[in-house]
Amino acid sequence: MTSEQTEAVASVDETLLHVEDVRKYFRVRGHAGSSRAEVRAVDGVTLDVRRGETLGLVGETGCGKSTLARCMTRLYDLTSGKIVFQDRDISRASRHDLRTVRREMQMIFQDPYGSLNPRRRVGSIIGDPFAIHRIGERKDRKGKVQELMQLVGLNPEHYNRFPAEFSGGQRQRIGVARALALRPRMIVCDEPVSALDVSIQAQVLNLLTDLQDEFHLTYLFITHDLSVVRHVSDRIAVMYLGKVVEVAPTDDIFNTTRHPYTKALLSALPVPDPDAADSRERIVLTGDLPSPINPPSGCRFHPRCPKAQEICSREEPPLVPVLGDHNNHVTACHFPMEVGESLTPGTVANSERVNEL
């Protein structure tokens, strides 16, 4: 999407999906099988997805990004909170009610091998949405499916082949065709290109961009790959341990990074450019991600944060604009970073201290 389009979307500011204080806890057994504990996978997330935009959701393994996506699509029931899709509260909707919602909100999964039934022909996999939602006559279906195959760059003559006969990139195209079948408004892409090689990854990313332009799709794009998310997203939300810590337009996330965690995450990204790799500031966080069963008090990043002070362990910072940022750029931090501020000096000392605890 071009920058003018981005601004147009932003100025209309039409919310397609609204997530309010959503929580999802999973019950787990304690170590001896006796005491009960809860994994707080998503712990109070408020977020808007705007019509026509690509919202990137980034974070490390276990930060709750996939769980959040599955709450948004209501593949999971919520522990608490509210999800509003096109002005309709779907947080408690029944399976039956969700049927109509699912027509408009589809998903693409990470694993192009695991997400397609190996014993069914591609034509019938892509045609599934029509069958499930009882759309169109059976005899018209083949034509529609072949149209979709053409659209995503598959040879329509391969209608009768099995998934195993396709390469990883082609399988991901099958997943895209299936998601597109019902002409949804929004597609949740959960690591859609992570399993693909770079040359193939670029093909699939281009396809997703083209389809967005053609059908005015809204994407929620989940990935741990920051270079991919930078390329596709209009806005980026950064998650850490079940919380959103920073949301901003893509350029602002990279140029006026506010949250120390975002900064650390960006600095860890390997850049395919030797000179840049040699010269940049690198913040190596030495601690490990704390357990979401018993997350740290206050700001969850405080045990690993070089800037943490006493208040950070006591009070949870609100997700608001900081340091005179526009309303578009919100950060949950007591001591947000100025542009050009360096995190390096304190980092090592502080995290080593944490390690010894």
Added chain:
Amino acid sequence: MALLEVDDLHVSFDTADGVVRAVRGVSFTVEPGQTLGIVGESGSGKSVATQSLTRLVAGAKITGSAMFDGLDLLHASQREMRRIRGRRIGMIFQDPLSSLHPCYTVGWQIIEMIRAHESVPRRRARQRAIELLDLVRIPNARARIDDFPHQFSGGMRQRVMIAMAMALNPALLIADEPTTALDVTVQAQVLKVMQDVQADTGTAIILITHDLGVIADVADEVVVMYAGQVMERARRREIFYQFHHPYTEGLLASLPGHGGTRDRLTPIPGNPPSLLAKLDPCPFVPRCPYVFDKCRREVPPLAPVHPDERHLSACWLEPDRALQFEWESSKFAQISSTAHR
């Protein structure tokens, strides 16, 4: 003198579908204390090539030679290989969970590794294991040595693997996608540990990865593989800034934020070839935008690119092409913009 000199390595497998020729004539050298990055996509043969050096691939037909410290690894006896693996050549694999035995403590596994090669008392080996865990920055190593693998996070397990691989001060460490299963912040930790250990011990590293970002970070020299062959070999900066081979160009161009524009990436058209099939003299012919007659007729040798003797490329394009290259003139970009959908 080179520590490892691989010459014309071929590896093939007999399968029900036919003979898979996974590695087709690969040559490279590794200098002491240096990091050689091997980059390539799935199926390019990068893992098979290096695993066959330690003779850990079952059922493979291996030819060629690999001189390591005066010994040809490809023709050494199993007994000789057992002495070399672990002691002289350490290995780290992609998945740290399945490379560690879940039922033994981390310490037990490191100690066993040390005692398999050296007759040292258990107590001394244990002390050494603690030092190794310290070396790879496992916090509180003295206590954690008695923990089981499941009690460690993914990044820590990989650091344990590094500790184990480094236990006997090997001259060469083969790291096969060591950070692929890890998050970026953890990846940064692990790469840092590997670099620090290398600076400490002077171990040479072969780092196999599909991630050009990792290569740009840590490699001294880079080998680019495609369809079981070396396409290009050069020092790190040459690979990124003065590459010669169209495949290297295509790989770099398809990275987000490198070639292409904000809106469109520049992919390599088509798919990698099947290794069952007979390939064109240059395996990149079907996807190459610069292809001409000679490419289909004659095998391009891995030859020096003018004027740099250490920069090799297996391509018939004029040898000084690398020096004139600019992104705007990339054929991949041109094709991608004209063939938009």
